[in-house]
Amino acid sequence: DGGITQSPKYLFRKEGQNVTLSCEQNLNHDAMYWYRQDPGQGLRLIYYSQIVNDFQKGDIAEGYSVSREKKESFPLTVTSAQKNPTAFYLCASSIGDITYNEQFFGPGTRLTVL
Amino acid sequence: AQSVTQLGSHVSVSEGALVLLRCNYSSSVPPYLFWYVQYPNQGLQLLLKYTSAATLVKGINGFEAEFKKSETSFHLTKPSAHMSDAAEYFCAVSGVEAELVFGQGTRLTINP
Numbered sequence: 001d002g003g004i005t006q007s008p009k010y011l012f013r014k015e016g017q018n019v020t021l022s023c024e025q026n027l028n029h030d031a032m033y034w035y036r037q038d039p040g041q042g043l044r045l046i047y048y049s050q051i052v053n054d055f056q057k058g059d060i061a062e063g064y065s066v067s068r069e070k071k072e073s074f075p076l077t078v079t080s081a082q083k084n085p086t087a088f089y090l091c092a093s094s095i096g097d098i099t100y101n102e103q104f105f106g107p108g109t110r111l112t113v114l
Numbered sequence: 115a116q117s118v119t120q121l122g123s124h125v126s127v128s129e130g131a132l133v134l135l136r137c138n139y140s141s142s143v144p145p146y147l148f149w150y151v152q153y154p155n156q157g158l159q160l161l162l163k164y165t166s167a168a169t170l171v172k173g174i175n176g177f178e179a180e181f182k183k184s185e186t187s188f189h190l191t192k193p194s195a196h197m198s199d200a201a202e203y204f205c206a207v208s209g210v211e212a213e214l215v216f217g218q219g220t221r222l223t224i225n226p
Contacts, residue, residue, distance in 0.1 A: 004157075033213070033214075035216075040123060040218060040219075041218060042204060042216040042217055042218040042219050043158075043204065043214075043216040044216075045213050045214075048213055058213065088155075090157055090158065092157075092158075102148060102160045102163055103158075103160075103214060104160075105150075105157035105158040105159070106157050107156055107157045108155070108156065108157050110155070
């Protein structure tokens, strides 16, 4: 089955640690996205990538980093510079031009800072 | 800049009653609009999308939405609510740089 996988489902981090969230898709989509979801705030865009080896900052990129070395993979690193990282993180992908193509979402990773 | 406002963070209806979830958008270009549904601790699933074809869009699970340019609205409706419709619903508009801009979400509760 084609789809998007995210791992781990739950992640616990100590303050000051960097952690990496995995996102893999086998839909052959060009574009991939990372969102952060907090209660009552909807989804906010962290980073997106429309092609391999290229990515752009979203609305809340500070304290996060990404890479796009392969078309199917778009890992997100939450660095120690992110002051309030506890949230639900969602990865998505689309064919490329989302002006009319929907985004497909993974099941999410819930990150908790201890 | 594109933006979306969902009126009502929580909506509660009785089983069998009409469901109406409100969405208003702001867009500097002809918009492409989406409704997604999210069940607890899961990702988002597309319900329906408007891409400038028919103004009345039918989606999955009996939901539909009507694009009204004069009102800058894209409200989501379902004639008869089912217990399985309980979830959070998000309206989104396409951005100018190939991103999606989401509303804050509306949590739908169905009363038996």
